Amino acid sequence: MTGIRVLIVDDHPVVRDGLSGMLRHVEDITVVGDVADGESALAFVAAHDVDVVLMDLRMPGMGGVAAIRTLGKQAPDVHVLVLTTFDTDSDVLPAIEAGATGYLLKDSSAATLVEGVRAAHHGRAALAPSVAGRLISSVREPAPGALSPREREVLTLIADGATNRDVAARLFVSETTVKTHLLRVFEKLGVRDRAAAVSEGHRRGILS
Structure with missing residues (x-):
């Protein structure tokens, strides 16, 4: 059993190495690769079996949102779990709208990350509390005359x-x-x- 096959996408080598080391010891998760940008992620998924992509958002070249949107068309069975530093509306909402299954922050605990990968693999949303709050706010009706x-x-x-x-x-x-x-x-x-x-x-x- 290879477990859940995970691809790590982040432009910082130290982050990729750290995440690989963290997940390597989880029995039901296998890190099958790590790349530095969205274009490389698309190429890797096209050539390998991947279940979950652990995706940063702000990267040189093709960023995370564009990659998520393209993956949804080219590999709809692959789930994307965003793992980033940013939880602003301009990051969260486009990523979710593009098709991300979950959205966690890089200050999440190892246990939260592992459970997030498992949840994403089964198509369940894994959201950081601040992200969940922003999504709730985005769908609430604003007061008359108030800006959305x-x-x-x-x-x-x-x-x-x-x-x-x-x-x-x-x-x-x-x-x-x-x-x-x-x-x-x-x-x-x-x-x-x-x-x-x-x-x-x-x-x-x-x-x-």
Whole structure:
């Protein structure tokens, strides 16, 4: 029995080595490989039997979200468990929307990681508490006139000087979707342009 076949994807060699060492001693888990980016992960899965991909998100070249989305099309039977440092809306929501089965943080305990791999293998969600909270918040109906979590993200990025193209790339959505979010922000804030939206966002305390 080879157990659950796991591929580790992370651009830091020390992290890959540490995770391999941690999982190597678990009886029902076998680390079949480790790679440094999304493109290498896709190639490895295409050439080897993999059950669970332990995926970082922010990597040079093809990042985790793009890799998750492509894996869903090319290898739908392979489950992805995100393991990253980041739990912001702009990281969590795109990863889950792309098809990640679970989402854990790198400060998780070894026991939590092992159980997360097992859960992902069976198609069950394994979520860090902060991630679960963000997902719950994202599906709750905002108060009338209040900005949704995604609209807040767009406004925050615009306030930082991002263009529509920059926002689309950061949130892994189309520029048309960004424009739609902006129009809703303008309507809810009662403004007509980006500068006024940023000013009103600061006035209302939406932007720090």
